[in-house]
Amino acid sequence: MLLRHAPLRSLAVALAFGLGIGAASAETIKVGVTPGPHAQILEAVKPIAAKQGLDIQIVEFSDYVVPNTALAAGEIQANSFQHQPYLDNQKADRGFKLVSVGTTVNFPIGIYSKKYKTFDEVPVGGTVAIPNDPTNGGRVLLLLQDKGIIKLRDGVGFKPSVADITANPKKLKIVEIDAAQLPRSLPDVDAAGINTNYAKEAGLDPVKDPILREDPKGPYVNVIAVREQDKDKPWVAILVKSYQSPEVKQFIQDTFKGSVLSSW
Numbered sequence: 001m002l003l004r005h006a007p008l009r010s011l012a013v014a015l016a017f018g019l020g021i022g023a024a025s026a027e028t029i030k031v032g033v034t035p036g037p038h039a040q041i042l043e044a045v046k047p048i049a050a051k052q053g054l055d056i057q058i059v060e061f062s063d064y065v066v067p068n069t070a071l072a073a074g075e076i077q078a079n080s081f082q083h084q085p086y087l088d089n090q091k092a093d094r095g096f097k098l099v100s101v102g103t104t105v106n107f108p109i110g111i112y113s114k115k116y117k118t119f120d121e122v123p124v125g126g127t128v129a130i131p132n133d134p135t136n137g138g139r140v141l142l143l144l145q146d147k148g149i150i151k152l153r154d155g156v157g158f159k160p161s162v163a164d165i166t167a168n169p170k171k172l173k174i175v176e177i178d179a180a181q182l183p184r185s186l187p188d189v190d191a192a193g194i195n196t197n198y199a200k201e202a203g204l205d206p207v208k209d210p211i212l213r214e215d216p217k218g219p220y221v222n223v224i225a226v227r228e229q230d231k232d233k234p235w236v237a238i239l240v241k242s243y244q245s246p247e248v249k250q251f252i253q254d255t256f257k258g259s260v261l262s263s264w
């Protein structure tokens with residue numbers, strides 16, 4: 001709950017952040033994340049934000065849909081789990097009035113296999129599992145195209161679907177599975193495109209284990225999202241600045257050793 005009179009120290013912090021009088025008053029917010037790196041990083045953000053008078057309560061969600069639903073409903077005040085193309089797709093499909101307020105990290109997506117050491121070994125007619133949401137599924141298809149394995153229709157943008165495949169020399173069978181379930185699918189398919197957070201949660205090494213890996217540059221940097229009506233509130237600037245701090249950058253480098261890349 002926002003206090004009426006901020007202490008002098010908090011006022012100094014507020015001015016340092018360029019937020020104005022009263023902005024750094026003690027406040028508690030709930031931030032939604034998915035398990036794994038997003039939750040770990042936010043734990044590192046918490047003490048930094050606390051010094052600025054912002055108490056962060058972390059709420060974990062097991063999938064990619066509920067965090068935006070909860071945010072739009074006001075059950076949480078922010079979330080940190082998705083890249084911009086996914087957020088844009090959710091807004092278009094579900095009418096969410098959400099906006100990104102800062103970038104966080106990039107998780108280069110990988111294609112993994114329990115059966116083969118390289119993608120060249122995947123047989124003709126092999127089965128490749130991809131996430132069943134349009135953005136991340138399309139991301140894996142773009143990776144396969146980038147590596148010369150398939151071709152996609154011109155002009156598909158960042159959300160191609162299986163129907164957009166125009167050439168598939170290996171006659172791969174592309175199956176769509178819920179992103180969180182993809183690690184479990186590995187024994188049953190020849191390869192699977194798995195988001196880094198779910199790969200790490202399943203004990204996979206996102207640097208060493210993929211048989212194909214996405215270029216870390218590109219549009220898939222993750223973001224902090226809030227409701228449009230909240231974007232100019234003082235706690236938003238504190239949250240973003242605390243996340244994009246030198247301490248958190250060092251934590252990411254030390255903890256994830258290249259599997260997660262900071263955006264700042």
